[in-house]
């Protein structure tokens with residue numbers, strides 16, 4: 001018995017030493033605003049331990065579920081996102097936040113919804129861990145509900161309201177015609193259609209902001225800076241990444257480059273978050289970029305390349321290379337396929353569902369070798385075996401860094 005305890009303790013000590021010894025360093029920025037999500041990042045060894053444990057438990061759960069049940073769960077998986085949609089869209093989570101705990105009938109009254117259906121959706125949400133149901137018919141929010149009510153709200157609405165229909169069109173039509181899901185669903189390529197539809201375009205930008213908020217915190221927790229850099233983001237949306245970096249490193253200067261409508265929303269967003277030293281520049285990454293790009297020390301390209309086929313990616317990266325000052329650095333933030341355990345690889349496949357639905361043919365999540373091939377074709381990497389430096393983040397995405 002004593003021997004077993006000693007062996008287990010030695011195993012645990014070896015695992016802890018291994019996790020600590022092989023983890024990347026955490027970067028601590030000079031300023032930590034009260035609203036910062038950076039302190040929520042678990043220390044690297046803890047993060048890696050729990051990701052590994054999650055992979056293992058998920059493997060066990062799936063291996064011990066009979067195939068017919070697993071097949072049913074998979075076929076029926078849509079119900080979970082519909083439950084989320086019902087509660088977020090109709091404000092049930094806000095009502096529960098206000099009341100702390102409430103009967104579903106009272107929530108229905110507050111949200112002007114039908115009590116029968118609201119109660120059934122709330123009960124379903126309790127089975128999913130979104131709500132607690134301490135006594136039948138009475139509910140309160142969990143941490144997941146709070147996440148859905150705040151940081152992830154716009155993303156949840158967009159995924160259910162916009163993306164789902166395009167993904168279904170991809171499965172029903174694109175697979176036969178080869179036309180992208182958004183063209184089958186909306187009748188036009190994604191960006192063209194959004195240029196004509198302001199409400200949906202704003203919704204898209206807000207959803208991207210939700211995706212970007214936690215990644216931005218993870219970038220701040222991983223990217224060493226001097227603090228006086230000019231940091232740019234091409235196709236940077238409304239500027240979520242840059243606003244977050246600036247709040248933690250207020251001596252930096254930040255510049256977002258995006259299409260005209262989005263650039264003007266970025267100006268408003270910078271103002272809303274109180275970001276100084278910020279500008280939003282209207283530009284297309286398919287044309288040579290405006291002269292401002294020459295001032296950039298670091299140029300981010302986040303969740304842009306996965307939207308395009310290889311030839312377009314080469315054009316975007318080559319345009320940046322030709323327009324930027326030599327000595328600046330390119331920082332491509334993407335999920336890199338084949339670098340993580342099964343849970344994260346599955347999450348990357350889920351991201352690709354969005355890419356297939358919204359982007360032109362050829363858009364996809366890529367491996368490091370596939371990205372490196374693009375950088376080589378754009379003359380950013382020169383040697384046949386060169387690869388970018390990969391900075392892992394404490395989440396799904398990584399940063400590929402390379403000099404321009």
Ligand SMILES: C[S@@+](CC[C@H](N)C(=O)[O-])C[C@H]1O[C@@H](n2cnc3c(N)ncnc32)[C@H](O)[C@@H]1O
Nearest residue numbers: 208212235236237258259262283284285302303
């Ligand atoms: C998937 S979003 C990513 C936004 C942001 N980088 C992020 O991660 O939140 C792609 C971005 O590319 C921008 N975009 C699309 N076509 C563009 C073009 N030709 N030139 C510049 N930006 C473009 C879109 O407006 C959008 O902001």
